[in-house]
Amino acid sequence: MSESTSVMWFRDDLRVRDNPALRAAVEHGGPIVCLYVLDDESENLRPLGGASRWWLHGSLSALAEELRELGLSLTLRRGPAGEVVRGVVDETDAGAVFWNRRYGEAERAIDTDLKSTLKDERGLDVRSFQANLLAEPWTVQTGQGGWYKVFTPFYRAVTSLPAPRHPLAIPGREHGDETGGDPTTLHRRRLSGDELDSWGLLPKHPDWAAGLRDRWTPGSAGAHERLDAFVRGGVGAYPDEHDLPAEDGTSSLSPHLRFGEISPFEVWHAVERHRARAPRDAAGASAFLRQIVWREFAYHLLYHLPSLGTENMREEFDRFPWEEPDAAELEAWQQGRTGIPLVDAGMRELWTTGVMHNRVRMVVASFLVKNMRVDWRVGERWFWDTLVDADPASNALNWQWVAGSGPDAAPYFRVFNPELQASKFDPHGEYLKRWLPELGTDDYPEPMLDLKESRKAALEAYATIR
Structure with missing residues (x-):
């Protein structure tokens, strides 16, 4: 075991249980710096959307408490991740850095560059692990x-x-732990860092997160x-x-x-x-x-396919005649005011809770991409901002699946009919009533388009690229 400081760099692994990088830091011995970097600056790294930032605040708060129970503290820094981690290594004269692997192209580029600098050029013990x-x-x-x-x-x-x-146990919590990582013997290295509230991850004016707070408990x-x-x-x-x-x-x-x-x-x-x-x-x-x-x-x-979230995987869709979205109609889709009940219920569930039932996600996506003929990337960006589970892989794949442009996708001519979907999967209208209390009254809007005619137009548009 070493006496040098190790840096445990948390990213998309905000837990102490089954965390191989954290376990490696404990086994390394010596003081441990637990670090999280909010990186909105690195090249090609996509900033989190609003709902995900709300979740991140709660998740980091929960992680900090879990680490305190182990005798460790969480240091928060903000900036380009590679620069921040190198700075922490210099500041602490750390001898080791551990992290769990990420799989996006921009994230891998950051990690590769950092490992090259710290391990290959400076001789530090730098290791990454399979965790997610x-x-x-x-x-x-x-x-x-x-x-x-x-x-x-x-x-x-x-x-x-x-x-x-x-799964791996929490370091020091399993019976007969060979690491000697009892919480009373773990040493933290205290560093200055940001206060979580200073990052402004929570909405304030207006505070649109009441429904998220009611629905979710971020953290392990x-x-x-x-x-x-x-x-x-x-x-x-x-x-x-x-x-x-x-x-x-x-x-x-x-x-x-x-x-x-x-x-x-x-x-x-x-x-x-x-x-x-x-x-x-x-x-x-x-x-x-x-x-x-x-x-x-x-x-x-x-x-x-690093461009999964930005480029059609089937090249013929590069020629698809997408409609330039009308601002009022796009806003109606976003706010759940299209006059199509299942679409509106789903979009209101999304805005209120930060999630939407997966069956309904397919319906609202199909409506945007096929009935409205709006480019799937417009919908992907809206989901990225409003979903608490906005995932760079799943969100992109699911939009390309619905659009028909992905490598393993539903055919474009499969157009989800919201009325048939509602009758099949919400036969008693319970979901619709939950999210559309005004349904059946004069306050509910008329349909903004004809489902049959818009489906026909979508298929005619698709015929131009076949």
Whole structure:
């Protein structure tokens, strides 16, 4: 064990449980600097949207408390991440830096440059770890050594790999911990840092986050509470209820996974343990774990297609005759005032809670891209700003899937009919009534377009690029 300071650089892994980089810092010995950098400045790095910034505030606050329980403190700094980390290393004369890997192109460029400077040029112990994906993108290959562009063979490949590793315990909390990392013996290195409130992550004028506060508990405790509740009471009914927006039939883990408050290893093994105890829920467990692998697929694509969120993956869509969005109509879509009930209910749920039921996400996206014929990237940007689970891989993949422009996408001619979707998945109108109390009164707007005619126009537009 070393006596030199180590830097644990937190990013999308805001947890102490099942955190291999944090464990490495503890095993390294010596004082530990726990660092988080708010980076709105590095080249090509996309700043968080408003709802995600709200979540980040709560998540960092929860992480700081978890670290305090281990005798550690969280240092907050702001600026270009590479420069900030190098500055902290110089300030503390650190001998080691640890982090968990990220998979976007801009993030990887930052990490590669930093590792080159600190490890190759200065001889520090710099290590990165697999923490947020069950299978890293370069480990899943086709028989020809390429990468997967279609989900089903990707799913088969991932599920044929050795079982995911078991989650790591909190350092110093497991029985007989060989690291000696008892909370009373961990040493923190105190550094000056920013106050969390000074970052201005929370909305104030106006404060639009009341619904988010009512709906969510950011942090690992909230993540595990939600996972436990879902495994005990929801996973068995998942095949029957996950498509019903009026039911609490999904896990609601997506924002917790997005910020790394819980790991996919923890989720996977919790569901597998339940499957072993309750064979009657096996079908539900399998259906849910398939969605976990869909998230893996999104990151597989993002790694191999860095422009997933900005460029059509099918080149013919570069010629698609998108309509220039009318400002009033786009605002009506954003605010849930289109006069199409299921679309409006979904958009109001999004604005109030920071999430939208996945079935309804497909409907509102299809309405924008096909009925309104607005470029999918316009919708992707709105979701990026308003979703608490705005994920650089999943958000982009799901929009390209609906638009038909992605590598494994629904065909463009599949146009979701909001009325049929509502009658099938919300037959008693409970979801509509929850979010549209004025429905059926003179206060509810008339439809801003004809669903049948707009579908016909969309298919005619698609015919021009076939």
